[in-house]
Amino acid sequence: MEKKTIIGLTFTKEGEKNVNGEVLEENVEAVKEYATSFGYELRSQVTINVPVKHYEQTKAKDYKSFFPTQNKNLQNIGEEFKLSLYSQRWGHNDFYTLTKTEEGWNVTTNKLKNAKGDKHAGPHIENALTGESISFPSDIGYFLSDIWDASQTKSKEEVQSYFYELSEWISTTEKTKPNFGALLI
Known part of the structure; x- marks a missing residue:
């Protein structure tokens, strides 16, 4: 045998x-x-x-x-989700990884490694975006909290699709914001 x-x-x-x-x-x-x-x-x-x-x-x-x-009923714990956000400052997209935990999101960026955050990914995601001069909605934390709640009953693919939508919205805002740097000349 x-x-x-x-x-x-x-x-x-x-x-x-x-x-x-x-x-x-x-x-x-x-x-x-x-x-x-x-x-x-x-x-x-x-x-x-x-x-x-x-x-x-x-x-x-x-x-x-x-x-x-x-x-x-805690689904997707330990799963990683990606935000791909355009940066007008750098002229390309950067990736922000949010890993679901029982308490919220761990945030990983170029400068952060698994920083523990709450369901709003606070304060790390807002600090990271502000530090890179990326425009984002003031209520981003509430959207991330809603995604966290939805991830309890959704597949990983469905949850990632919410992050794609959020990425698109933030990137569109960032791409279309006025650049007043030329006024300083």
Whole structure:
């Protein structure tokens, strides 16, 4: 009987039951990163030789379902979403990454790495855009909060489409704002 290798993982978190799961070897790092985003720590990792049928069943499983947070209707936790915003100052688009957390959004830019923010991505997204002289709506935080709430029941692709719309709106505003720099000559 042919055997294949899978990895058995156990994660712990204070005040929670241990989480056990089986994954393919190539998914171990992604599972660890995902678990860490929920505050879990890897307790043990074992290599298991299993029949091909068991391997195929393991391959079909979504490792995110191992974690109880998914059962509390918190979807897209740990997922990254992109804002692609035009900068008149630099003449090109820059990317702003927002990673969904249980509390809000972590913001990553050229100058920030995973800065923890609330559902409004505050204060980091506004500070980043202001620092780059990008015009944006004063209520951007409310839009990001609405997207966070919607992401509870929407697919990652649907949520990213909201970020595309927001990117387009901000970029259009930035591209069409007047440039009064010529008046200083």
